[in-house]
Every structure is written in C-alpha cells, then in structure tokens.
Amino acid sequence: MKKYIDEVQSRRTFAIISHPDAGKTTLTEKLLYYGGAIREAGTVKGRKNSKHALSDWMEIEKQRGISVTSSALEFEYDGYKVNILDTPGHQDFSEDTYRTLTAADSATMLIDAAKGVEAQTKKLFKVCRMRGIPIFTFINKLDRQGRDPFELMEELEELLGIRSYPMNWPIGMGQSFAGIYDRHHKKIELFNPKDPGEIEIKDVSGPDDPIIDEIIGDAGLVSQFREEIELLDVAGDAYSEESIENGTLSPIFFGSAISNFGVQTFLETFLEMAPYPTERQSSKGPIKPIETEAFSGFVFKIQANMNPAHRDRIAFLRITSGTFKRGMSVNHVRLGKPMKISQPTQFLAQNRNIVEEAYAGDIIGLFDPGTFRIGDTLVEGDDFEFAEMPHFSPEHFAAITVKEALKHKSFEKGVKQLTEEGAIQLFQTYNKVIEQQIVGVVGVLQFEVLEYRLKHEYKVDVVLDRIPFSIARWIHGNEKDMDKFKKMQRNLVTDRDGRIVALFENDYQLRTAQDKYPDLAFYENSFTKPI
Known part of the structure; x- marks a missing residue:
C-alpha cells in the first residue's frame, strides 16, 4: 500500500x-x-x-x-511523474479542450x-x-x-x-x-x-x-x-x-x-x-485514488490515425484509481463485458512507449478497434460509471456528400471514426424523401480540419454545403406530444443514437417552438438538463 x-x-x-x-x-x-x-x-x-x-x-x-487537437505528454522531473495535457487554444476546437480538462x-x-x-x-x-x-x-x-x-x-x-x-x-x-x-x-x-x-x-x-x-x-x-x-x-x-x-x-x-x-x-x-490525483464522481459516489486500490478509469479522448503508417485508433484513458498492469482484465461497463488490455501506451505527442504499469493520475493510450466511446468507464472487479463528459451544442451545420461514389465505403468509415473521436457531430435527416447526412460543429475551422483529414487520412474528397442553422436541441417528451411535434416541425434530424434533434436558424425560432410545445423538453445536448 x-x-x-x-x-x-x-x-x-x-x-x-x-x-x-x-x-x-x-x-x-x-x-x-x-x-x-x-x-x-x-x-x-x-x-x-x-x-x-x-x-x-x-x-x-x-x-x-x-x-487543433489535445496532446498527452509525459515526463519525469525531480521525482515527480508529470502528465501534461496540451490543449487547442483556438475557440473552434474548445469542445476537445473542455473534455480534456475532465482528465486534469x-x-x-x-x-x-x-x-x-x-x-x-x-x-x-x-x-x-x-x-x-x-x-x-x-x-x-x-x-x-x-x-x-x-x-x-x-x-x-x-x-x-x-x-x-x-x-x-x-x-x-x-x-x-x-x-x-x-x-x-x-x-x-x-x-x-x-x-x-x-x-x-x-x-x-x-x-x-x-x-x-x-x-x-x-x-x-x-x-x-x-x-x-x-x-x-x-x-x-x-x-x-x-x-x-x-x-x-x-x-x-x-x-x-x-x-x-x-x-x-x-x-x-x-x-x-499542485495537487496529486484527486477524486472523481461516479454512480456510486466519489472515487478517491489514495483510498481505492482497485483499478478504474475513463476515456476522455479518442484519436484516429496518430500513426499514419498503421491507420490506428487510440483511446486516451485517465486512470482514476488503482494500479494498471499490462495484460490485466477489466470491465467495460457500457458494454457490460470483460476485456483484456494488452498493449497500453504512454505518449510524447505521437511517439509512444508500451507501458507495463501505471497509476492513478496517469494517462495511457489503448488500441481501439471501435470498442470505445468518449466517456466510457473501465473498472476492475466492480460495476459503476463516472460522470458524463461535457458536450457542446453545435453552432454550424453543413450537408456532407462524397465526390466519388466509389469512395463511399472509405467516406463512411472516415466520418464514423471522426464522429466517435468527437471531432464532429453527425446527424441524419428525419422523414425526408432523400436522406442526407449533416455535420454539426462548434467552430467553422472544424469543417476545414474535417475536409483535410478525410482527404489525407482516408483518401476521400467531400463536398460541404453550409446550411443556415445555428442551434440544435434534443427533444424529449411523452409519445403523443412527440408524434405531433415530429409531424408538424420542419428541420428534424436524428443523432447517431437515433434521438430526435430539432435544428433552428435563430433564438426566435427556438422560442416559438418552445411556446407552441410547452410540454416538450428542449435539451442543449443529449445529456444536460433542459434550457
């Protein structure tokens, strides 16, 4: 101990x-x-x-x-093990920064x-x-x-x-x-x-x-x-x-x-x-690193193609308590199944080393074949989840299509992975004759990064047609009210989990909808309370 x-x-x-x-x-x-x-x-x-x-x-x-993306950097100095989370300064990438702060x-x-x-x-x-x-x-x-x-x-x-x-x-x-x-x-x-x-x-x-x-x-x-x-x-x-x-x-x-x-x-x-690793809130109360020897941690970031030669995907895990050992079995709480972690890494930006052992406070990277989502909890011999990650409501939207139909499979893979990273939010039009994919971002520079990464990492050229929405709200209510809303309201989309989201051009349109449907809740995202 x-x-x-x-x-x-x-x-x-x-x-x-x-x-x-x-x-x-x-x-x-x-x-x-x-x-x-x-x-x-x-x-x-x-x-x-x-x-x-x-x-x-x-x-x-x-x-x-x-x-444009957070980096995890670690080094030792004078007996301390230092983990720096270097974050984007540009406001268009603030959502990535906000999530990273949950690990600090x-x-x-x-x-x-x-x-x-x-x-x-x-x-x-x-x-x-x-x-x-x-x-x-x-x-x-x-x-x-x-x-x-x-x-x-x-x-x-x-x-x-x-x-x-x-x-x-x-x-x-x-x-x-x-x-x-x-x-x-x-x-x-x-x-x-x-x-x-x-x-x-x-x-x-x-x-x-x-x-x-x-x-x-x-x-x-x-x-x-x-x-x-x-x-x-x-x-x-x-x-x-x-x-x-x-x-x-x-x-x-x-x-x-x-x-x-x-x-x-x-x-x-x-x-x-500065403080050594502090407690984190979970579904069973605070998890205190010093008092909890059982391993636990949460995924706060996912990054695809850190190594262009291998086209890999890494989930960044903040260890919240206990000792991590290479090859150990842990519970993936959201999926409800055990998993073995065999090749954990630590970072100096994109350069990495295999980790044999790590402790509360450390940041490690896990190879991700598509298993992880931002906010996932991994625990040893227990079953609880850490508090949700903060999410932003997108403020800019664009319809996205692939230029070459033969590249559609690569396009779908790239968009899916970048959505899982949290780099973009992806929506599907609801009740439309022609289905359309819509990208939502917090800052317009994210569109440029999306185009660049799809072209250079997935060899796909896309067309982004900006659409005049600036507000997204997740809609919740009883079945009767929801059915009426879905029939009458225009500009509805679904998120990647199939939840109904309404898009508005301005605050006036949003207030009008709220007045018209007072029994419905308009959420800023899929996790927060109604505004």
Whole structure:
C-alpha cells in the first residue's frame, strides 16, 4: 500500500489553457526540455525530424501553426511523474479542450502580458472553475513591452472572478526588463537580453537587500520594484493553500517562455504546490485514488490515425484509481463485458512507449478497434460509471456528400471514426424523401480540419454545403406530444443514437417552438438538463 500511495502522490496531471498565440505550445516545449524529454524545443530527443512543435503532431497543425487537437505528454522531473495535457487554444476546437480538462487535476492558465485576459481564456477558465480545480497563472512575454502587472491582476479578478497571489514579481518590463524576484524562495533571477538562456540566480534576504541595488544597477527600477512589493505585501491577497486548492486564489508566475526565463522556477514551484490525483464522481459516489486500490478509469479522448503508417485508433484513458498492469482484465461497463488490455501506451505527442504499469493520475493510450466511446468507464472487479463528459451544442451545420461514389465505403468509415473521436457531430435527416447526412460543429475551422483529414487520412474528397442553422436541441417528451411535434416541425434530424434533434436558424425560432410545445423538453445536448 505504501508503494502505491507514494506512486500516486508523485503524479501531477494538469492541462495548459490559453488564448491562441499566448505562447502555450512554446511553454509546453520548454517544460519537456527541462524534463529531459527533448534536447531543444520542437524536436524529439535523439530524433532528426523537422522542428515543428512536438505537441502539434498532426500535419495540418504543422501547416497552419495552430493546435487543433489535445496532446498527452509525459515526463519525469525531480521525482515527480508529470502528465501534461496540451490543449487547442483556438475557440473552434474548445469542445476537445473542455473534455480534456475532465482528465486534469489542475490547470495552468497562460496569459500574454501585453494582451491580458482574452476571449477564449475566459471560456476555458469557466470550465476550470466549474470543476473547482486549482488554477496556476503564467504571465508570458515579459521580455516584450506589456501591461502593468497590477492591471493584469485586476483584470483577472474583474473578468474571471479569481483573486491572485504573485509568487514572483517582475523588475521592469520589455526593454527595461531586468529579472524577477521570487517572493516564495527569496531569490532574484537576472535576465540577460543578449543570452536569455543564461540565467543567473542570486539569494537575497528580501526586497530591501542592498545586493539588489548592486546587481540591478538601475536605481529608478529598483525603487519602483520595492514600492510595488510593499504595495503587494500591504494590500495584496494573503497566500492561502486552501484557497489555491479550491480554485479561488491563483498563484501567478511571471516569465518568458520563448526566452526560457522563469520557466524552470515555475515548473519546480508548481510541482510542489499542485495537487496529486484527486477524486472523481461516479454512480456510486466519489472515487478517491489514495483510498481505492482497485483499478478504474475513463476515456476522455479518442484519436484516429496518430500513426499514419498503421491507420490506428487510440483511446486516451485517465486512470482514476488503482494500479494498471499490462495484460490485466477489466470491465467495460457500457458494454457490460470483460476485456483484456494488452498493449497500453504512454505518449510524447505521437511517439509512444508500451507501458507495463501505471497509476492513478496517469494517462495511457489503448488500441481501439471501435470498442470505445468518449466517456466510457473501465473498472476492475466492480460495476459503476463516472460522470458524463461535457458536450457542446453545435453552432454550424453543413450537408456532407462524397465526390466519388466509389469512395463511399472509405467516406463512411472516415466520418464514423471522426464522429466517435468527437471531432464532429453527425446527424441524419428525419422523414425526408432523400436522406442526407449533416455535420454539426462548434467552430467553422472544424469543417476545414474535417475536409483535410478525410482527404489525407482516408483518401476521400467531400463536398460541404453550409446550411443556415445555428442551434440544435434534443427533444424529449411523452409519445403523443412527440408524434405531433415530429409531424408538424420542419428541420428534424436524428443523432447517431437515433434521438430526435430539432435544428433552428435563430433564438426566435427556438422560442416559438418552445411556446407552441410547452410540454416538450428542449435539451442543449443529449445529456444536460433542459434550457
């Protein structure tokens, strides 16, 4: 039992969230660098591949320079086993990010010092708050001219509703950036603009230590720094482990990921403070990793064609409790049958290693011949299910057809697999003379990714004809009301499980239908409560 507890308590599983272009992929690369997983940002250790961001493994990501799918990355550092869930920053792929957050025990929120809290950051932050997980903030790009640090802290509180505690504090910014003061460990990290990677660290007794005047050399800069620290000490929030743990106080770290400045300090302090694997809610109550030695886990992501040479499909499983051993038999709860897991893998993006043993908090990949769905629960010697995955209602729709009739079989396979991944939602027209498949997505960029992946992974060209709907609602009610609704309502489709879904062009049409059929429930998706 002691070995098991030690293993669990050494795990840190967290997601990195941000608005696009805040530097998230760069920060991820630098963390991997410190973990020894890569020799330089963008390259796998020991490989001679092109220098694309390691977490952006999909070809379209390399071409577009954006992340469109979550990556699972793991490494060891100073006795910790670290699992990073790198997520898409673009809002069009936020559904993938939201699902990934269910597998994280904490989150690092990356903010551009010049831009502050941006739109997508607000959306992702809300999900973190709903889950009540600790949120750590890294304010990036300090070597460029940015906004006043106090202004950024105020924005965190006003826009996100979270208080903050700076773990370190910048001395200057942009061209005058001289370094950061580590309030937690009483150290000064000096910034060398000629060689940012060469970081000199000085121990000090506190912000008033005379050595700071000597090593910074700019009296005005030092005076301003001391005034700011005094203001923080007098008027700032007090450090509170309890508030950090429940997600109401965010520790702030300042630095520059591209310059590799402040990243190692962030990593080391984060690993000290972040929680080890936390409990998850299930149909039989909370499953607590430390108290539960029986294996359990849930699938939070499915990805096809990670290895183009093998056209394989991987289900990402978050281990929630117990010890996983290669070859063990587990219960697939939804299917109600046992299954043996023979080739589990762990990841450095698309690169993988066979895993013999893994523990609560770890992310492993399971070969998926079409057995798994997002949200599936696997357990050892028990029969319960974890809480449902969050789902989004699609906001953009298009009729999809294959250009070449001879490619229909490949087309059906590709669309089915991408639907099971959660990359798209697929609907079928209801009560129409000519049946038609309709794709629903949260963001329009998903259409581009769908076309690209069908063409390059399944060798299929498709035609997407946009249709003017923006709202989908799952309809529930008694048989009589449902029959009347199905006869009278236009623009009905069914989802992949045959459930009735009504499509509307705008809120007015939706409200009209709700007024006309008050006894029916209009669900935002197949799992949530009526709106």
